[in-house]
Amino acid sequence: MRITLTSVFVDDQEKAVRFYTDVLGFRKKHDVPLGGEDRWLTVVSPEDPDGTELLLEPDKHPAVKPYTTALVADGIPATAFAVDDVRAEFERLSGLGVRFTQEPMEAGPVTLAVLDDTCGNLIQIMQTGS
Template sequence: MIRINVTSVYVDDQDKALAFYTDKLGFTKKTDVPAGEYRWLTVVSPAAPDGVELLLEPDGHPAARPFKEALVADGIPLTQFAVDDVYAEVERLTALGVVFTQDAIDFGPAVTAVLDDTCGNLIQLATIKK
């Protein structure tokens, strides 16, 4: 059986990304290992410390930055994170200075919001209704 172990977001600065993803979003640093001029730097949800790791991957590849810029220009989130209550997360994160490009919107089966991760990405938060 195949399962997801690590997924990535391309970031323009690993230290800035680590601070944002831990201090603002609440993830926990899992791995920080030198890898050439960069690091293998991952974070995890404290709710699932042995779950899927998010690699804060440098956007040094020539295709990475134009890809990110095109997504942001079109308002398309790079990825989505699940939350129990989008409205509460928007309130909590706004109080921490996080900028949202889309406030919480109820789409019926889901409520979503989109934030700027300060590292060149838009990230969608979603609560799927049951």
């Protein structure tokens, strides 16, 4: 068994795909119209284009807004992405105007930081080891 798809709820799919591709550097994998404005819209890491896909899922279900609002209010990331160097990625993304809610910090063997994806989520970037 393996993970092939995970998702984050987003308030605007078009804004989300621009952020996740143009800013974070993912690549669009699938973009399938579902009727109306909604799409089956996934991105993948350019380092693993056949790996796990991230679905940029519309946040229209009534349970989503209270859930995501509570996570953000409590500072809880919706998901985490591995990076080789958190501090370098923090500098790169900060230079692109990304707002961080948690600057790089060490937590045992992990270095992490938390950013705002502009679409309703906090995202953790993390580096393991030294």
